[in-house]
Every structure is written in structure tokens, then in C-alpha cells.
Amino acid sequence: MANLKTFLKSGHPWTLFCAFLYFDFCFAIWVLNGAMAPFISAEFGLTPTQKGFMLSVPIIAGALMRFPLGVFAQYIGRKNAALFEMGTIMVSLAYGYFFVDTYTEVLIMGIMLGIAGASFGVALSLGGGWFPPQHKGLAIGIAGAGNSGAIIAVLFAPPLAVAHGWQSVYGYAILLMVIPFILMAIFAKEPPDREKKTLSSYLKVLVEKDAWVFNISYILTFGGYIGLTMFLPTFFHDQYGISKAQMGQYSAIIIIMASISRVIGGWIADRFGGLNVMIAICVSVGIVSMFVSILPPVMIATLFMIVLFLALGAGNGSTFQLVPLRFAGGTAIAMSLIGEIGALGGGLIPNMMGISKQYFGSFSYGFMAWAALSIAIFLMYLKVKHRWTTSWVGRGGKARVTTINYTITTADDYERLQKDGKYYGR
Numbered sequence: 001m002a003n004l005k006t007f008l009k010s011g012h013p014w015t016l017f018c019a020f021l022y023f024d025f026c027f028a029i030w031v032l033n034g035a036m037a038p039f040i041s042a043e044f045g046l047t048p049t050q051k052g053f054m055l056s057v058p059i060i061a062g063a064l065m066r067f068p069l070g071v072f073a074q075y076i077g078r079k080n081a082a083l084f085e086m087g088t089i090m091v092s093l094a095y096g097y098f099f100v101d102t103y104t105e106v107l108i109m110g111i112m113l114g115i116a117g118a119s120f121g122v123a124l125s126l127g128g129g130w131f132p133p134q135h136k137g138l139a140i141g142i143a144g145a146g147n148s149g150a151i152i153a154v155l156f157a158p159p160l161a162v163a164h165g166w167q168s169v170y171g172y173a174i175l176l177m178v179i180p181f182i183l184m185a186i187f188a189k190e191p192p193d194r195e196k197k198t199l200s201s202y203l204k205v206l207v208e209k210d211a212w213v214f215n216i217s218y219i220l221t222f223g224g225y226i227g228l229t230m231f232l233p234t235f236f237h238d239q240y241g242i243s244k245a246q247m248g249q250y251s252a253i254i255i256i257m258a259s260i261s262r263v264i265g266g267w268i269a270d271r272f273g274g275l276n277v278m279i280a281i282c283v284s285v286g287i288v289s290m291f292v293s294i295l296p297p298v299m300i301a302t303l304f305m306i307v308l309f310l311a312l313g314a315g316n317g318s319t320f321q322l323v324p325l326r327f328a329g330g331t332a333i334a335m336s337l338i339g340e341i342g343a344l345g346g347g348l349i350p351n352m353m354g355i356s357k358q359y360f361g362s363f364s365y366g367f368m369a370w371a372a373l374s375i376a377i378f379l380m381y382l383k384v385k386h387r388w389t390t391s392w393v394g395r396g397g398k399a400r401v402t403t404i405n406y407t408i409t410t411a412d413d414y415e416r417l418q419k420d421g422k423y424y425g426r
Contacts, residue, residue: 007131007135007138007139010131010132010135011130011131011132011135011139012130012189012191014187014188014189015126015127015129015130015187015188015189015191016127016128016130016131016139016142016143017183017187018126018180018183018184018187018188019082019123019124019126019127019143019146019188020123020127020142020143020145020146021146021179021180021183021184022082022086022119022123022126022146022180022184023119023120023123023124023127023143023144023146023147023149024145024146024147024148024149024152024180025146025149025152025176025177025179025180026085026086026089026116026117026119026123026146026149026177026180027116027117027119027146027147027148027149027150027153028149028150028152028153028173028176029089029093029113029116029149029153029173029176029177030058030059030062030113030114030116030117030149030226031058031149031150031153031154031226031229031230032058032113032153032157032169032170032173033054033055033057033058033106033109033110033113033230034055034058034153034154034229034230034231034232034233034234035153035154035157035158035233035248035251036157036158036161036166036169037051037054037055037230037233037234038233038234038237038244038247039158039161039166039244040054040103040106040166041054041234043166044102044103044106046103047358048238048353048354048355048357048358049351049354049355049358050103050354051234051350051354052350052351052352052353052354052355053107053350053351053354054103054106054107054110055230055231055234055350056227056230056347056348056349056350056351057107057110057111057114058110058111058113058114058117058230059114059117059226059227059230059343059344059346059347059350060114060343060344060347061110061111061112061113061114061115061117062113062114062115062116062117062118062343063114063117063339063340063341063342063343063344063346063347064114064340064344065114065115065117065118065340066117066118066120066121066336066337066339066340066343067121067333067336067337067340068118069081069085069118069119069121069122069336070121070122070125070333070335070336070337071203071333071336072084073121073122073125073336074333077190078122078125078126078129078190078191079126079184079188079189079190080190081122082119082122082123082126082184082188083181083184083185085115085116085118085119085122086177086180086181086184087181088115089115089116089177090174090177090178090181092109092112092113092115093112093170093171093173093174093177094170094171094174095109095112095170096109096112096113096167096170096171097167097168097170097171097174100167100170101167109170117226117343118336120335120336120339120343121331121333121334121335121336121337121338121339121340122336123143123144123146124140124143124144124320124331124335124339125191125331125335126143126188126190126191127139127140127142127143128140128143128320128324128331129191129192129193129331130189130191130192130193133324133325133399133400134270134399135270136270136321136324136325136399137266137267137269137270137274137317137318137320137321138263138266138267138270139266140266140317140320140321140324141262141263141264141265141266141267141317141320141321142263142266144262144263144266144316144317144320145259145260145262145263146259147225147226147229147258147259147262147313147316148255148256148259150229150255151252151255151256151259152176154229154232154233154247154248154251154252154255155248155249155252156172156248157169157248158233158244158245158247158248159245159248160172161244162244162245193328193331205327205333205334205337206337208327210326210384210388211326211327211334211337211338213380213381213384214319214322214323214326214334214338215337215338215341215342216341216377216380217278217282217315217319217377217380217381218316218319218338218339218341218342218345219341219342219344219345219346219348219373220282220285220312220315220345220370220373220374220377221281221285221312221313221315221316221319221342222312222316222319222339222342222343222345222346223342223343223344223345223346223347223348223349224285224308224312224345224346224349224370225258225309225312225313225316225346226343226346227345227346227347227348227349227350228305228308228309228312228349229251229255230346230349230350231349231350231353232247232250232251232254232255232305233247233248233251234350234353235353235363236250236251236298238357239295239301239363240298240301242298250298250302253302253306254302254305254306254309255309257306257309257310257313258309258310258312258313258316259313260310260313261309261310261311261312261313261314261317262313262314262316262317263317264313264314264317265277265281265313265314265315265316265317265318265321266317266318266320266321267317268314268317268318269317269318269321269322269397270321270398270399271398272396272398273393273394273395273396273397273398274318274319274321274322274393274396274397274398275322275381275385275388275389275393275396275397276396276397277314277315277318277321277397278315278318278319278322278381278397279378279381279382279385281311281312281314281315281318282315282374282375282377282378282381283374283378284307284311285308285311285312285315285370285371285374286371286372286374286375286378287371288304288307288308288311289308289367289368289370289371289374290367290368290371291304292304292305292308292367293364293365293367293368293371294364295362295363295364318397319338320335321397321399322393322397323335323338325392325393325399325400326392326393349366349370352365352366352369352370353366
């Protein structure tokens with residue numbers, strides 16, 4: 001309890017809560033088409049590859065929008081960027097409710113849903129921006145646990161689609177977005193860790209080798225999470241014959257695990273080092289993905305998927321314990337770039353699964369490919385570990401905190417030292 005009080009006192013809890021809720025509800029919107037995929041597929045008679053492409057469109061669109069939104073947020077502030085984005089999402093959902101009636105329009109709507117997926121870097125940087133380095137892993141893990149919004153989508157979208165038609169779900173989702181919009185406007189406060197630089201200075205992160213290590217590893221953890229979240233209802237319906245009314249319940253049990261473990265992953269990374277955690281995660285994902293690839297009975301497959309999502313969530317949390325240590329002062333940019341590449345990787349999964357099913361008659365080869373990727377990333381982390389721990393991060397990936405003559409105990413201390421130029425987050 002004392003540690004919790006210290007953590008909350010070191011930052012701005014209301015901003016962290018608003019960032020979590022913003023990301024949570026945006027995530028629910030982002031995966032709506034995944035939650036309704038069997039309904040949409042049945043109406044338009046989609047092939048496995050068409051289904052996979054439809055599921056990948058919101059993922060890819062959201063990924064491509066993340067970095068531009070991060071740059072935008074660096075200029076106008078993360079709170080203002082979040083409010084602008086949520087307003088745009090509500091307009092897009094209105095289009096879905098009134099105008100989507102064909103497969104082509106579903107694809108167009110998928111692009112619009114991608115706007116919600118762009119929230120990632122802004123939400124995590126906003127939520128973690130008030131907290132000092134020794135608490136950033138936990139703070140960003142809490143904000144990032146907003147990916148639990150997928151549970152809202154898979155639990156409520158299918159019953160609403162059964163009762164009122166799948167197009168009506170877009171209309172109900174507008175009401176969902178009103179809540180974080182109002183709370184963000186009233187209670188959130190822009191963090192003090194935003195540096196104002198030229199656009200060219202911000203864009204340097206695009207050619208940073210370390211950024212691309214994070215990009216590639218986030219393809220595995222977050223890409224795996226969002227891709228499989230989109231795919232799970234289809235997986236349970238097509239592979240195991242689970243009804244449309246129940247497929248969301250199976251999916252929700254699995255998805256919630258990644259949200260829980262994301263917070264835990266950030267907390268563990270603060271204490272034992274994000275590098276150590278990521279190395280263990282890569283091995284775990286590889287092993288479990290191979291077990292899932294044998295397509296065991298539904299209950300065993302569910303257990304394997306739970307373990308897989310626990311590993312993916314912990315990997316997401318530990319990745320973003322490391323990022324602000326490497327890119328202090330420009331976290332919105334760095335997080336948006338890494339989130340963009342990771343989400344683009346997530347678009348691979350529905351397509352891989354669709355191709356595997358259509359041309360080889362099984363989903364197995366898609367899971368095998370993901371296992372191979374995890375081993376490759378494991379080797380990549382082993383290669384960079386020594387260089388990182390002798391340059392910008394401590395042993396195993398723990399934060400190096402310089403506190404000479406300065407003690408940071410509250411958010412006001414953090415803001416004062418940031419403004420004085422005496423605190424740099426390293």
C-alpha cells in the first residue's frame with residue numbers, strides 16, 4: 001500500500017486514468033469489425049482470404065496513422081491530440097451506422113476504425129509523462145492496459161449484432177466514446193516532459209537503430225496481440241464451431257490476460273530490467289505458438305492461448321519500460337513509431353491465417369510462422385544486450401536514475417526540474 005501511495009504521489013493519477021480510459025475505449029472501436037467478422041462474413045459470403053484482408057484493414061490503417069498523430073501531439077499537446085482524435089472517431093462511427101451496406105463499404109469503414117487505433121503513442125506518453133523513470137514502466141503499463149477495450153468489443157458487439165443488426169453496433173459505439181472525451185477534457189493535464197524541436201529533429205527517430213529493435217520486437221508482442229485479438233472470434237467459430245453468440249465469451253477470457261499482464265510486465269521490468277523480461281518473453285511466445293499450431297481440442301487450445309496472451313501482454317509492458325529511457329523528451333514520437341510498426345505487423349496475422357486456411361486447409365502454418373519470428377527476435381535481443389547495458393540503460397534493462405542534489409517525490413518536483421532543464425529521465 002505504501003508503494004502504491006508513493007507511485008501515485010510521484011505523478012498525476014487523474015491524467016493516468018484518463019489516458020487509460022481513452023486508450024481502452026479507442027481500442028474497443030478499433031477491433032469492432034473483428035468482433036463482428038462472422039456476421040459480416042455470412043452476409044457477404046466471404047472467402048478465408050477476403051475475411052483475413054477485412055480484419056487486417058483496421059489494423060494497418062491504425063498503424064499508419066500512429067506516427068503522424070504522435071508528431072501532431074508533439075506540437076499541440078497530447079491532451080489536445082486525444083480530444084481531436086476522439087471527435088473524429090465519433091464522426092466516423094456515424095458514417096458506419098448510416099452508410100455501410102456492402103463489403104467495399106466495410107473495408108472503407110475499416111480504414112475509419114483505424115483512426116481509433118492511432119491512439120496508442122499519445123495515450124501511453126500522456127499517461128506516463130508525469131511519472132519519473134523508476135515508475136514509468138508501471139505507469140505506462142497501466143495506460144497500456146487500455147488494450148482491454150477489446151474485451152468490450154468481443155463481449156457486447158456480437159449480442160448487439162444478433163439483436164439489432166451488425167451495422168447498429170457502430171451507432172452504439174458513438175455513445176461509448178462520449179465518456180472518455182468528457183473526462184479527458186475536464187480532468188487530464190498535459191505532462192511537462194514534452195520537448196519542442198524542429199520536425200527534422202523529431203524525425204531522426206526513424207533512422208535510429210535502437211528504435212528499429214523496438215519496432216521489430218513490438219511486431220511480435222503487440223502485433224501478435226492485436227492480430228490475434230481480431231482473429232480469435234473467427235478462429236473459434238471456424239475451427240471449433242463455436243456459435244456467434246458464444247465466440248465473444250471465449251475470446252474475452254483470453255484477451256483480458258494480456259491487459260492484466262501488461263501492467264505486471266511493466267512493473268517487473270522496472271525491478272528486473274526490460275531486457276531480461278523481453279528475452280524470456282520471446283522464448284515463451286515461440287514455445288506456446290508451436291503448441292497452438294497443433295490445433296488441440298478447444299479447451300486445451302483456450303488454455304494455450306491464455307498463456308500466449310499473458311506473454312504478449314507482459315512483452316508490451318516491458319518494451320515500453322525501455323522506450324522512455326532511450327528516447328526521453330520525445331516519447332510521443334518514439335512510442336507512436338514503435339506502435340505503428342508493431343500494429344502493421346499485427347496485420348500479418350489475419351492474412352497469414354486466411355492464406356494458411358485457404359491454401360493448406362489449416363490455421364497451423366500461421367502459428368508456426370509466429371513461433372519462428374519470436375526466435376529470431378530472441379537472437380536480436382541477445383545481440384544488442386551488451387551495447388545497451390554499457391551505454392544508456394542499466395543491468396538487464398533497469399533504469400539509470402541520476403538524483404544528485406535533487407530528490408523527485410511528487411509530480412510538481414518532476415515538472416519543476418523538467419522546466420529548469422536539470423532532469424532528463426536518464
